Amino acid sequence: MSSPDRTGLASCLAAVGYVADGGLATALALMDMLRRPLLLEGEAGVGKTEVAKALAAVHGAELIRLQCHEGLDRADALYEWNYQRQLMAIKAREGADADAVEAHVFSERYLLERPLLAAIRREASPVLLIDEIDRADAEFEAFLLEVLSDFQVSVPELGTIAARSIPRVILTSNGTRELSDALRRRCLYHALDFPDVEREAAILRARLPGIDIALAQQIAEMIAAIRREDLVKRPGVAETLDWAAALMGLGVGRLDADREAVFDTLACIVKTREDRGRLPRAVIERLIGRVA
């Protein structure tokens, strides 16, 4: 398996439409070298999940995603027996040799694979995305740490399942809960921020190939200005892309040429009532005037 170095990786990421800065490319290259998971932290909308998707595309690997939530437990994350099928199988084989039935019922046919188990049983190493780890409980975090350090899972009825391949693991966190020191130490770390104007314009050009270069620049500057306003929910990169697509769909060539369209499409980027109130027409006009 070839693992490209940081510059090679950055251009590979660009080829699949993800514009990464040098620090992130380094961190992704180190993941392969040191075999450590990568913890990405940053506000909602800075493109944490996209990193995993892009990495999977670069390596041509499968992306397995575990979405964390409150109350997530082993049965949702690792494996579960298919009890209904087991019960049916036992009923269907009533009278047969008890040992044979037991061996049959506890075979892999009746094992329901959940993301963590799936990730270590693949032939080619997949990208495992553990999304919003901060939403899971502290207990689950400890359990996850165990799986991530050994890459083996023990199922009492089957024995230990060792990893066929070591997945590349990316964890993301919004910082709604403080993560444990042990997990932070185990992982490489990258703090992801909103992209600067140049990088956001580059993202727009990469994702929306038809976009006018001047318009992309204007949109990037406008979004940067809106993020500096005092908002409850700052628009993320996904919102920028939506907005750019909407403006392109309306045939807007320059923001200052068609202010009406800009105002009408603000719904793409401003998503709470309070924020809408904080961006009245006058403010938008002023911002447009600045980027024009």
Next chain:
Amino acid sequence: MDGETLAIRRRLAGFLRTLRDNGFRIGLAESRDALRILAAPPYRRATTVKPALRALCCGSRVDWRAFDDLFDTFWTGRGVRTRVAVTRAGAQTSQRTMRSLAEAGQAGGLADAADGMADAAPHGRREGASRHENLAHTDFRHLADPAAMARAHDLAERLARTMRTRLSRRWQRHRRGRRPDLRATIRASLATGGLPLDLVQRRRRRPPLRLVVLVDASGSMSLYTSVFLRFVHGILEHFREAEAFLFHTRLVHVSAALREKDAARALDRLGLMVEGVGGGTRIGDALADFNRHHAARVINSRTCVMILSDGYDTGAPERLGAEMAALRRRCRRIVWLNPLLGWKDYQPVARGMAAALPHVDLFAAAHDLASLGALEPYLARL
């Protein structure tokens, strides 16, 4: 191994030690990996090795912000003793300017002793009652001598501790589920020859309650803050998930300072708040700050926000009302503890208090230890 490599290794060990001194979490495994990074050809240059070591050594945003300065100081500022670290500087200056909170609180208590004497009689020692009982019903205003103060502090802390254990035990015993647990049902059916007669139910284990405490440290509250802070210290130590903030004219996040094991030292570290005493309180602004910068991180659907304040607000009451409404939408319960409520004939007519009240779930007195203790059953029912 040639001499150059050896020298680099030594420098690296020194760098990692500097990071450790600055609170980075770096163990042996990290040291080993750092050596591996340095040994790899792409990371021979300063421009490439910096982001690599940063990804390896940082564990949080705090580390992330401090790393660049530490790296530059260590590797480029030759011979600079890096123990005088960037992250420490802030803490030291604030400590120097701080007056001890504990002292401030007690000084206030002593000053109050004179007018406390006059109406101390009704709160005086009662025959037959234990000393604890006695103290439990003494208004914090009337705690004059340092010894009584210290006892009140201890009691406040113990109260917080028992609240924690009682609350957590109650969650575990309480188990009535809505979904059948198939694994356990099959296990139970062994007793009836494989017929699942008894369905075992399960339900999501309840995560422990999270408490966020906002303590008013303005001049009008100065007689109460030190006891409250001791109580909050106990809560922080014994609730697994709790956060504390102080506010007067602005909001200060004090969880880190209060996590200090020794209560007296913890209060010492809080001297920072003293600078706000005597000025007015801007509860609305403090809450706005909280909603904007901290709420997303510290509040989840099972969070109880506890505000300890007398509700005297020098800001606009409309602002306080709006921010209370915003806070109410986010958290599960808002408890407002007002020491004045323990006074006879007190009516919450202060404009700020009146604006906040519609959004408060529990409005209770907090003038003595008994009233703090009375909260526990309420918190258990959340």
